Amino acid sequence: MSNINGKVYAMNAITPMKPWKTWILRGFFFVLGRVKPLQQDLINLSFIEFARWVVLPRRGFPFLGNGQKREELQYDYLLFFSNFNGTWNQYIDAFSAVLSRGLNLIWRWSEKFPGSVPVTPFKNYIAQVQFDTDYYYTAYPRATANDLKSAHIVQTSLDALSLRAQDYTPAQFAEAYLHFVIQVQAHLGETGDAPVVF
Amino acid sequence: MPNKSGSLYGLTILSPIIDDEKATPSHDLQIRKYLAGLATDDGSPFALAPGTHLARLVVMDDVIYVGMPACEEHLKSKYLVLESNFDGELDDYLGGLADHVPEQLDSIWGHCVAYPGAGNRQAFIDYMKACQIDTTFYFAAINDKSLPETLRALHTRTAVADFIANHQGMEPARLQAEFVQFVAQLRSEPIPGPGTGGIARDIKTGGRNE
Numbered sequence: 001m002s003n004i005n006g007k008v009y010a011m012n013a014i015t016p017m018k019p020w021k022t023w024i025l026r027g028f029f030f031v032l033g034r035v036k037p038l039q040q041d042l043i044n045l046s047f048i049e050f051a052r053w054v055v056l057p058r059r060g061f062p063f064l065g066n067g068q069k070r071e072e073l074q075y076d077y078l079l080f081f082s083n084f085n086g087t088w089n090q091y092i093d094a095f096s097a098v099l100s101r102g103l104n105l106i107w108r109w110s111e112k113f114p115g116s117v118p119v120t121p122f123k124n125y126i127a128q129v130q131f132d133t134d135y136y137y138t139a140y141p142r143a144t145a146n147d148l149k150s151a152h153i154v155q156t157s158l159d160a161l162s163l164r165a166q167d168y169t170p171a172q173f174a175e176a177y178l179h180f181v182i183q184v185q186a187h188l189g190e191t192g193d194a195p196v197v198f
Numbered sequence: 199m200p201n202k203s204g205s206l207y208g209l210t211i212l213s214p215i216i217d218d219e220k221a222t223p224s225h226d227l228q229i230r231k232y233l234a235g236l237a238t239d240d241g242s243p244f245a246l247a248p249g250t251h252l253a254r255l256v257v258m259d260d261v262i263y264v265g266m267p268a269c270e271e272h273l274k275s276k277y278l279v280l281e282s283n284f285d286g287e288l289d290d291y292l293g294g295l296a297d298h299v300p301e302q303l304d305s306i307w308g309h310c311v312a313y314p315g316a317g318n319r320q321a322f323i324d325y326m327k328a329c330q331i332d333t334t335f336y337f338a339a340i341n342d343k344s345l346p347e348t349l350r351a352l353h354t355r356t357a358v359a360d361f362i363a364n365h366q367g368m369e370p371a372r373l374q375a376e377f378v379q380f381v382a383q384l385r386s387e388p389i390p391g392p393g394t395g396g397i398a399r400d401i402k403t404g405g406r407n408e
Binding site: 005012014026032042056063064065068071073075077081083110112131132136137138140143148149155158162165173177181189 | 212238268340348393
């Protein structure tokens with residue numbers, strides 16, 4: 001079991017849903033995918049690198065023959081995979097505090113979902129439906145989502161300045177460089193080892 | 199398409215694991231044992247093949263019973279779950295895996311039902327696609343940058359911070375000359391490879407209370 005690699009945590013959860021309810025959830029995700037302002041809270045939770053929800057119909061499990069038995073299930077299942085920075089408790093706390101309405105719209109169709117507020121029964125539910133990761137890889141183990149965003153801002157600003165750097169007079173360059181430093185100063189810093197969590 | 203966000207692809211694969219009561223240890227345990235020893239740094243198969251930002255492999259033993267009044271039910275197979283976030287298109291990515299790390303793929307998926315082996319590139323791609331589940335909603339915090347662009351940007355960020363710190367108050371003509379030289383040197387430097395820089399964790403952790 002290895003849910004952590006560097007600064008990122010892999011979370012897996014699976015919850016059962018009555019099949020008729022999955023269509024409501026699919027409708028919600030359809031709208032969420034097309035109305036970008038509805039994703040703003042998710043974007044603002046800037047410790048999530050990647051996340052996905054997968055509705056797995058009860059007859060949608062891969063069946064390949066060759067001796068495999070076909071699944072016979074009553075429920076559809078909602079799979080949730082998240083890649084986030086920080087600890088499990090911080091993540092669930094933030095989810096509950098910032099995204100409670102959105103989370104309720106996603107998981108209220110799952111059996112026995114208690115609601116995302118208050119947080120204690122919500123955490124108990126997540127712990128119950130979570131399953132552990134066996135192998136976890138990240139291409140940038142020392143970086144958080146905010147590191148990635150900042151790095152791209154610095155790269156873009158540097159590229160813009162370097163395009164004209166040689167054409168400026170020293171005085172013009174000094175001014176452009178000052179502007180560059182002001183642009184990037186809040187995005188500097190080093191990536192590094194993740195803090196050890198106890 | 200829900201599997202994509204910008205230029206990123208969110209791949210979800212569930213491969214049924216062979217259920218053979220004569221196998222000792224069982225195939226799911228053999229997968230877990232292999233994964234426990236598999237490199238997670240620049241020696242990872244996902245680092246050796248191009249394009250992967252983050253990926254995980256999970257043995258899903260069963261669905262979870264949440265208690266009454268829900269019905270209790272169980273899967274007839276265990277499944278190996280691959281969750282991957284990568285650049286570009288699916289066929290190219292799967293083909294890249296088959297080209298670069300066929301031995302590792304065979305060691306993992308060789309315990310799955312009807313796995314054809316990575317030696318037959320097209321059969322491997324077809325098999326993985328047969329096990330694919332479409333993502334319903336996919337979120338990528340940054341969905342317009344490739345892995346090489348991201349690795350370069352992280353390298354640049356550190357170098358720029360050092361440059362700024364070391365050039366405070368410098369006379370403009372010299373600052374300009376050193377900046378031009380800095381940029382040229384930065385562009386000529388190799389980008390740190392994917393998966394590098396992490397620290398080895400002797401004890402695999404990340405439990406639910408962390």
